[in-house]
Amino acid sequence: MIKRIQVMCFIGILLIGCTAMAQMTPWKIWTLLPQDQMDEIIGEASGETAWNTILETGGYNQDRPAEEYAGTFYEAQYIYNQLKKYGLSGAEIVRFPGGKTWDGIKGELWEIEPKRQKLASYQDLRAMLASGSASADVKALLVWVGRGTKDEIEAAEVKGKIVVTEGSLSSVHNLACMKYGAHGVISMQSSRPYFDPLQIPWRGIRSFRQDAENQPKFGFYLPIREGALLKARLLRNEKITVHAHVEAKMEPYELQDVVCHIPGTEPNADEIIFSAHLFEGYTKQGANDNKSGSATILEVARVLHSLIEEGRLPQPKRTIRFIWAPEFSGTIPWVKANMDIMERTLCNINMDMVGEWLSKNQAFMTLVRTTYGNPHYINDVMENYYRYVGEGNIDRWVARGKMRRIVAPSGSDEPFYYLIDTHSGASDHEVFNDWGVQVPGVCMNAWPDQWYHTSGDRADKADPTQLKRASIIGAAAAYTIANADDFMAKKIASETTSNGTRRLGHQFVIALEILNEATAETLADSYKAARAQVETGLANEKATLATIQELAKDKKNVESYLAIMKRTVDSVAKAHLLALDTHRDGVAQKLGVKPVKIEWSELEKKAAKLVPKPTAKVKENGYRGYSQLISKVPKAERDEYPYSRRDIASTSELQSLIDGNRSVLNIKQSLDAQYQRRSQLESVLNYIQILKLAGLVDY
Numbered sequence: 001m002i003k004r005i006q007v008m009c010f011i012g013i014l015l016i017g018c019t020a021m022a023q024m025t026p027w028k029i030w031t032l033l034p035q036d037q038m039d040e041i042i043g044e045a046s047g048e049t050a051w052n053t054i055l056e057t058g059g060y061n062q063d064r065p066a067e068e069y070a071g072t073f074y075e076a077q078y079i080y081n082q083l084k085k086y087g088l089s090g091a092e093i094v095r096f097p098g099g100k101t102w103d104g105i106k107g108e109l110w111e112i113e114p115k116r117q118k119l120a121s122y123q124d125l126r127a128m129l130a131s132g133s134a135s136a137d138v139k140a141l142l143v144w145v146g147r148g149t150k151d152e153i154e155a156a157e158v159k160g161k162i163v164v165t166e167g168s169l170s171s172v173h174n175l176a177c178m179k180y181g182a183h184g185v186i187s188m189q190s191s192r193p194y195f196d197p198l199q200i201p202w203r204g205i206r207s208f209r210q211d212a213e214n215q216p217k218f219g220f221y222l223p224i225r226e227g228a229l230l231k232a233r234l235l236r237n238e239k240i241t242v243h244a245h246v247e248a249k250m251e252p253y254e255l256q257d258v259v260c261h262i263p264g265t266e267p268n269a270d271e272i273i274f275s276a277h278l279f280e281g282y283t284k285q286g287a288n289d290n291k292s293g294s295a296t297i298l299e300v301a302r303v304l305h306s307l308i309e310e311g312r313l314p315q316p317k318r319t320i321r322f323i324w325a326p327e328f329s330g331t332i333p334w335v336k337a338n339m340d341i342m343e344r345t346l347c348n349i350n351m352d353m354v355g356e357w358l359s360k361n362q363a364f365m366t367l368v369r370t371t372y373g374n375p376h377y378i379n380d381v382m383e384n385y386y387r388y389v390g391e392g393n394i395d396r397w398v399a400r401g402k403m404r405r406i407v408a409p410s411g412s413d414e415p416f417y418y419l420i421d422t423h424s425g426a427s428d429h430e431v432f433n434d435w436g437v438q439v440p441g442v443c444m445n446a447w448p449d450q451w452y453h454t455s456g457d458r459a460d461k462a463d464p465t466q467l468k469r470a471s472i473i474g475a476a477a478a479y480t481i482a483n484a485d486d487f488m489a490k491k492i493a494s495e496t497t498s499n500g501t502r503r504l505g506h507q508f509v510i511a512l513e514i515l516n517e518a519t520a521e522t523l524a525d526s527y528k529a530a531r532a533q534v535e536t537g538l539a540n541e542k543a544t545l546a547t548i549q550e551l552a553k554d555k556k557n558v559e560s561y562l563a564i565m566k567r568t569v570d571s572v573a574k575a576h577l578l579a580l581d582t583h584r585d586g587v588a589q590k591l592g593v594k595p596v597k598i599e600w601s602e603l604e605k606k607a608a609k610l611v612p613k614p615t616a617k618v619k620e621n622g623y624r625g626y627s628q629l630i631s632k633v634p635k636a637e638r639d640e641y642p643y644s645r646r647d648i649a650s651t652s653e654l655q656s657l658i659d660g661n662r663s664v665l666n667i668k669q670s671l672d673a674q675y676q677r678r679s680q681l682e683s684v685l686n687y688i689q690i691l692k693l694a695g696l697v698d699y
Contacts, residue, residue: 026396029404031388032381032480032491038388040312041479044303045471047408047464053082053295054355054467055459057278058287061126064103069251075278075291076256079298079324086302087309088260088322096255096333101282102204104129106247109186109220112139113241119230120186120220127455129246130169130185130219131204131283136246138162138183144234148172158182162242164234165189166227169219170206177217184218184244188227192450197225199456202284218246253282257325257334262304264319264482270344270550271319272478273439274300275428276351277327286457288449292355292467294324299471304479316482318346331428335437336622342432346550347378348441349478350429354470356446357412357463363450364419365466368443371423372536372670373656374433375543376440380496381480383420385473390416406472411465422674434623435614435655440547444470481551489551490561496548497565500541501572507537507673508576515580515587524596527584531577531598532669538573539666542566603681604665612667612688612697613660626655629694637693641686648683649675658697664688 031038057075068074076093083091107122107129122129140162146152148167156163159181165172169187176182190199200221222230233240258278264271276293280286301322307313321341325331335342356363367386369379392404393416407413429441446466451457480488511530518526545562552558588595600608618626648654649671657667664685671679691697 026391026394026398027402029388029391029402031476032384032488032495033476037313037479038476040307041303041475042406042472044307044312045299045468045475047411047466047468047471049302050292050295050299050355050467050471051408051410051459051462051464053078053298054287054291054462057294058285058291059459061285061455063105063122063126064282066103066251069101069103069253069282073256073279073282075294076258076324079258079278079294082298083258083260083301086305088301088305089263091258091260094257094259094334096257096330096337098253098255098329100250100252102131102133102248103251104131104133104248104283106245107133107218107220108243108245110243111240112243113239119226119242120222125200125455126283126285127200127202128221129248130187130221131202131281132216133184133205133218133246133248134216135248136184136218136244138244139241140183140244142186142230142234142240142242144231145172145176148175150175153180162186162244164227164230166231169203169221173205173217173219178214182217184220186220186222186227186230188222188224188231190224190454192454193224195450196454196456198223199451199454202286202453202455204283218244220244255326255330255333257323257330259321259323259334260301261319261321262301262308262316264317265315266317268344269318270346271321271341272481273321273323273341273345273348273432274351274474274478275323275325275331275348275432275441277331277428278324279326279330284453286453287459287462288355288446288457289353289452290327290351292353292462293351293444296351296354296467296470296474297322297324299467300475300478303471303475313479314483316479317484318482320478320482321345325428327428328431331431332623335431336625339437339619339622342437342439342622345432345439346481347376348429348432348439349378349382349474350427350432350441350443351470351474352427352443352445353449353452354444354446355462355467356449357461358417358446358466359412359414360461360463361446361448361450363446363448364417365470366419366421366445366447368421368424368429368445370433370440370442371653371656372540372543372674373653373659374438374440375540376547377492377496377544378440378442378477378481379544380499381477381492382442382444382473383499384495385476386418386420389469389473390418406465406469408464408468411468412463413465416469431623433656435652436619436621436623436625438619438656444474484551486552486554486558489548489558492551493545493548493562493565496541496544497568500544500569504534504537504541504569504572504576507533508580511576511580512583515583518587518591520591520593523584523588523591523593524599527596528598529672530580530584533673534573534576534580536666536670536673538569539662539670541569545569603685607665607668607681607685608663610664610685610688610699611660611662612658612664612692612699614658615696615698617695626694626696629696630690633690633693638690641689641693643683643686643690644680647680648687649677649679651687654679654684654687655691658688658691
C-alpha cells in the first residue's frame, strides 16, 4: 500500500511537471550548437542562392535535347560545376547503367472542323503530351466518354475516334484504345481542379495489353478550364474533328549521381550523408519536387564548406557527404556500390520538396521521423532545430523583441509552420532505412503541395525564406553530429530524454483512448493493446538513447550518463502503466464487468518465447538484396507458412524490428503501435519463418 501511494505521488509530480512545461517560455529558445555558431550558419545561409539554383535547373519544363541523353544531363552538370566552383572535396559525377526512357519530340493537337484552333501543344506546355505517347498523325472525330467507364466507352462507339474524358487518361487509353480501337485520348483530369484550374498532371500512359499488333496510342492533357469548354461543346452534340500529330521515341540513358563531401579531421570516423533526388524521371520536372531539395543540400554544402574554410566553424571530426541522384533509381546503385561507406554512416538527412511557400501551399514543413525499427537520435537533433526556427519566428505578445527572425531578403515574412510527423516513405531516405542498408534516415518535406506532380510546380511557388530555413536546419543538424564530442552526446541525450517523456505522454493518451473505446467483450484485448502502446513506446525511447553511444569517445562515461536518462524514461512509463491500470478498472466499472487481467493465448505464449535475430546475409547484397533469398525459398516450403500482406501492416518495418532483442510478440506489438492497421500474429510468425528458411533470420 505504501509503495502504491509513493508511485501515485510520483505520478502527481509528473503531472505537475507536464503542466509547468505546458506554459511556454518564448524568451528561452535554444539549440544544441552554441549561439555564436548558429549565428554564423544563419548569416551565411542564403535563400536567394538556393532559389537561383531552382531557377537554373528547373525554372521551366524544358524539352530535354537528345545530346543530354548521350552525354551529361544539364542538372547534373550544373550541380557538379557549382561544387567545383565552391571548392568542395571529392566532387564527381558517378555513372551507372540505365535503360531506355520515353522522350517527346513534338505534340500538336488542332481542331480543324468546324473551326481551326490549337487545343494543345507540347511546345507550349510539356505536360500536355502524356508520356508514353506513340508517334501518330491522325485526323478524327472527338467523342465524349465521361469518366471513361466500360459502359460509357461501349456506348460511345469509339473505334476510329479520339475520346475525350474527365477520367484517368491511362485507364481510359487502355480500354478505349487498346480494346475498342480509339486513336487516342484527351483528358482534363486534375487532382485539384478547384484550387488551380490551369494545372495539368505529370502523368503518362501505362499500357499492360500491348503486343506486336496492339501498340499504345497517344494522349493529351488539357487544363480543366479549357477542357470544360470542350466538354460542353461535345455534350451539345457538336461534331468536332481534330488533327493530332505526335512524334516520340525511346532514348537510352545512364544514371548520373553527383557526389561530394566535407572531410572530417578523423579519417576513420563515421559519416553523415545528405541526399536529394535531382531527377524524377527525365520528362517530368519540378521546381519544388525536387529541385528545391537538390538546391538546398547544395546550399548546405556551400555554407558549411565556406564557414569551415574561413575558420568561422572548426572542421568537424566526422565527414559530411552529399549525393544528388535520380530518385531511388540512382540512389540505390550508389548505396549498393558503397556499402563500406554505409557501414560507417551514422544517419541520412533526405530533402524532398523543401522550398514550398508554405502559406501558398497551405502546408507544413514536415520532419518525417524514423520508425521503431530504425531508432536514432537524428530525430531529436532535427527537432531541436525545427523548434528553434519555429519558435523564433513567432511574434508573441508575451515576448516582444525576443524573436530570432530568419527571413530571406526576397522571401516571405511569415511563421515557420512545421510538423514533427510519424514515418512515411516514398523518397530516398527509404533506401538508407532499408533492412539491407540499415542507415537511419529522416526526410524534410513540405506537405501538402498544391502543385505536386503538375505543370504548376514552378519556381514562383518556391519561397527563398523557406529555402534559407531548411538550409539552416540541415546544416546545423549535420554539423552538430559531425563535430559531436562526449559533452554534445550528453546534450543530445538530455534533449532526447526530454522529448521522449513528451512522446511517452502521447502514447499514454493513446492507450487511454484504446481503453475508452473498449466494449465489455473487447476490454481484455484492449487492455493488452493499451499496455503494449506504452511499453513499445518506452522500448523505442531507450533504443534511441542507446544509439547516442556511437558518438562517445569515453564510452564508459557517456554510457553512465545514458543509463540515468534511460531510468528517467523508465520511471515515466512505469507511472503511466500504473495509471493505465487504474483507468482500466474505471472502464470496467462503467461497462459493468470485472476488472480484466492479461491472459495470453497459446499462440502469444509461443511468440513471446521466440526472439529472432538477423544473420549476416541481410546486408550481404545491400539494398533489398535479401529479397532474392526470400524468392528462392521453394514454394512447397513457403506454402507451409501462409501469410497475407493485408495481415501485416508493413513487412519492411517488420524486418527492421528483428534485432535479436524483441520477441515475435514484441514485433507484432510494435507494428500495432505504429500503424492504423493491426497485424495478425500468425501472419507475423509465418513471415518470420519464411525469413528463417531464406537464411536471413535465426532464433
